[in-house]
Amino acid sequence: MSKIKDEVLAANEAYAADFGDKANLPMPPGRGFAILTCMDARLDPAKYAGLAEGDAHVIRNAGGRASDDAIRSLVISHKLLGTNEWFVIHHTDCGMETFTNEVMGELLSKSLDTATVDDSGWHDTGAGPGSEEGRYINWLTISDQAKSVRGDVARIKGHPLVPKDIPVHGYIYDCKTGKLVEVTG
Template sequence: MSDNSTSPAGGAFDDVFAANAAYTANFSLKGLKPIAGRGLALVTCMDSRIEPLDMLGLVPGDAKILRNAGARVTDDTLRTLVLAVYLLGVDRVLILPHTRCKMASVPSDDAVHDLIQQEYGVDTRSLEFHTNNDQLGALRHDLERIRHHPLLPHGLPVAGAVYDVDTGAISPVDF
């Protein structure tokens, strides 16, 4: 490892930079096209228990994967989906929240703001966390945001499902 005084953030990332150096020795994605080879955009959570490619039988290049806290369809998600549909070969969208999600277990954004303020002394009220303890209601809302977005094609196939972090199973949800 390098001298911590010259590495970014005092060496806090040395492990990942070293892993990348090993990764490049067998890098196999050169030449992969930037389109979604199977036409899929996946909106899922940032939770580290989710392995999007493996759980859906995908390989690199098959899908555009959008991850955020709670698998929510935010304005930025919509912006990214518009780009993915028109420029990156996406022709279907799957929204996939998961069981035991922290963002679905808190009563409100205010509760998250209060917790962070109390525990860390940081005022986060300038942010929207998009919490919703009605996970299926939030999923229904997010599906409708995509289905009725004026910049996305009418009839774009959009589906929702819930991933079970304890079994790996995906349960489609029909709204």
């Protein structure tokens, strides 16, 4: 048995025991917007943006990047479920700033196990076996957060399946303060 699984199921039981009116929430987001943000464990978009269940779509991946899959999700969000305003929210101290495609391809070629990191960068545990597959993936790493937010907002706005009148706001979440800082320009 898994300790984590037991903990998740116990927390879920407590949540479901006090579910109340949430059983009747409709499928389309009540407040008509969507947030694209990072999977980072320190981020809780419902808390940092004030969302209750039923309010908004939340899309999350490594970096909060405007990947093809994030755009798939955003287009479904607008076209079928009516969201009309979107937020792209990256954050300070993001793991995506700590490596490059080349580093990740090299690490994975040596071992699939978790690597270690120090001031000189990422190091493999040497636990092997690895796979060459990592060299064929674009990991969507980030070298500058403001630039990645601007680039992702531009990619979304310029996508042929995105209507020109949907506002797309760019923000950086500060992990030290909990604050959202707008990225302009």
